[in-house]
Amino acid sequence: MTNYKDAILFIWILLLSFSNSNAQELTNNPKNxxxxxxxxxxxxxxWPKSGNDNVAKQKADYLEILDTYKKLNYNAVIVQIRSVGDAFYPSKLAPWSKYLTxxxxxxxxxxxxxxxxxITEAHQRGFEFHAWLxxxxxTMNLKTNELSPDxxxxxxxxxxxxxxxxxYYDPALPEVQNHLTAVVEEVVTNYDIDAIHFDDYFYPYKVPGEKFNDSASFQKYGNGMTLEDWRRSNVNEFVKCISISIKNIKxxxxxxxxxxxxxxxxxVDPKGSDTKSGQTNYDDLFADPMAxxxxxxxxxxxxxxYWSMDHPTASYSKLLRWWSENSTNxxxxxxxxxxKVNADSDKRWNNPKEIPNQIDYARSFKNIQGNAFFSAKSFLNKNQSVTKLLMExxxxxxxLTPVVANSVRNMVIVPTVTNVLSDPISSRFTVQYPMYSKVRYLMVYGAEFNAKxxxxxxxxxxxxxxxxxxxDTVEVTIPAYKIDKNTKYAVTFIDYYGNESEATEVNFTL
Structure with a gap:
């Protein structure tokens, strides 16, 4: 029965890839x-597993996460560096986090x-580092005696x-928005991050019997709007300010x-998804991704x-199609x-193919360009039946990660290869860092059996x-056992936006 269902699902995905105007041919090994x-x-x-762990253990545990996901061929980490008005870095605007120390x-x-x-350890392994705030x-509770005086x-x-x-911070106050913008600017200015990341917590999720009491701010700043439109306007203005601030700096x-x-x-809205969600972005969190x-x-x-493919209330497949059809720019x-793998009341998550099937389905839509997984411990020495499927x-x-939206450009520069040397142990060459260009990575390619x-x-x-x-330079070393006389190699540059240069071929003579 299971094999039959998997076959039906596979056929269904293939049909969608041909029939949907937003779909593309299913790609087994996408380059980006x-x-x-x-x-x-x-x-x-x-991470850290405990704020009381010593620094050496914390570092070892972080590297274990990176190395685990490096082996799985992931290429980005989204690391939470501020969760409750605190910081995982020396800051003039927030105290050190208790979750760290x-x-x-x-x-x-x-x-x-x-x-x-x-950031350094992530970049050394080829990961983008997204700073999550x-x-x-x-705060996470009302124990204010545990907070720092700062x-x-x-x-x-x-x-x-x-x-x-x-x-919670009152999102309506101009001084709050200015302060939180300064928090982001401090991180962008001081650190070599690839992105600033926010999650789903804007106005808090509704709790029965509780009222988010921002009536004083609404009376002062409401300007004739409905409460709902005013709250959405507050979030929109904040998102806009953060965007402008980031781009002005880097x-x-x-x-x-x-x-x-x-x-x-x-x-509620004919433009909405075919779901029965108890809370939504627009109506409850006052967040409007469409804007x-x-x-x-x-x-x-x-x-x-975070639902299974055929969840009755909020189907992954229906929602993915909706986001594909309603996303732009x-x-x-x-x-x-x-x-949720092997840990949810929805028993579909007990099927090790649930995540692989979700990835395959996402790949069938041309404007869906990848996936992110919550959270790191899910595949850290756990759920090996799933990770085995992913690795195989x-x-x-x-x-490679996709190019930053609206930043696609041709890179005029190409790598110049010098000092090509070979000996019985390895072959080596050097590539000069280009002048007047910001290059993040050097990519190395190899074609086997004299292929192009x-x-x-x-x-x-x-x-x-x-x-x-x-x-100024990077030296590339390839062990001799990897080099065949008919094998060709090439290198390219990747800039800070993710654009890739033309390739320069490298020829070894053994």
Whole structure:
């Protein structure tokens, strides 16, 4: 029965790939595809495993995550660096996180800058580093005695709204928006990140019997709007300001948001999805991804479709199709709920092919360009039946992240290869860092059995080498056992936006 169902699903996906105007031919090994994992730090979900762990253990645990997902051919990490008005980095605007050091406001000992170190380690392994911040959530509970004196709760109590056992920043206050924008600007200015990332927490999810009491702000700033339109306007203005600020500082740094998976239900709005979600972005969180895409305030969107393919209330397949048909101007990736594998009341998640099938379905739509998975611990020494399928099928070969939306351009520069040397142990060559251009990586390709070099072929990717700060050159070493006299090699540049140069071939003589 299981094999029969899998066959039907496969045929269904193939038919969709031909029949849907938004679909493309199913690609087994895409050259460019976003493959990300969220690394959640709040309440130590993924990392660190405990705020009381020593620095050496914390570093080892982080590297274990990177190395695990490197082997799975992922290419991006979305790391939570601010979750409750705190920081995983030295900041003038927030105290050190208790999830890092066990006590809010306490610095790491021995001292180091965790964010700088995490970015460096991620880049060395070829990952994009997306710095994930929760802007509006100020605390996870009401235990304010555990907060640092430097927390905004004490510095700016007038900014706080108590709701459902937590404190939140009031999104309507101009001073709050200015402060949170400064938080983002501090990170963008001081760190070599690839993106700023927000998740689905804007106005908080509705809780029965609770009221988010922003009536004073509404009375002062409402300007004749309905409460709902005013709240959406507050979020839109904030998203717009963050976008402008990022691009003014570093135009190549992306701004991405992963909203809740349902914009609106069709029962409320004919433009909505065929779902029966109890809460939605537009009506409950006062977040409007349609506006963010329309005005190009973001570079990518990752709707969180944390349901199974055929979920009766919110079907992954129906929602993915809806986002494909209603997305524009940005890169669109899909958020997958890997945390549900073998751990959910929906028994479809017990099927190890659920995630692989979801990836295949996403690939059948030409404007869906990859996936992100919540969260890191899901595949960390767990659910090996799923990771085995991914390694043997969907993620058998590496892939490059897509070019930043609206930043596609031809790279005039090409690598110049010098100092080509061979000996019985290895072959080596050097590539000079180009002048007047920002290059992030050097890509190395190899074609076996005298085949033609094709830098568009993911199966030919051999390595992705980062240029280190203040280094003018990069040396590439290929062990002798990998080099056949008929094998060809080539190198390309990848710039900070993800654009790739033409290839330069490298010839070894043994």
């Amino acid at each position: 595809e976003f493959r990300a994992v969220w690394i959640a730090t709040v309440v130590n979900i993924d 066990g006590k809010e406001g306490k610095a790491p000992s021995p001292y180091f800058d965790p964010l700088e170190w995490m 929760n802007p509006y959530r100020a 927390h905004d709760f004490f510095k700016y109590p007038e900014w706080m709204i108590k709701y459902a056992g937590k404190y 135009p190549w740094v992306q701004f991405g948001i992963s909203p809740f998976g349902v914009w609106r239900n069709k029962s 963010w895409m329309q005005y190009k305030w973001i570079d990518y969107l990752i709707p969180q479709l 940005v890169n669109v990736y899909i958020g997958n709920g890997s945390y 099928n969907q993620y058998q070969y590496p892939a 070099i094709d830098s568009n072929d993911a199966t030919q990717i051999l390595d992705k080498i980062p240029y280190k700060t203040n280094n």
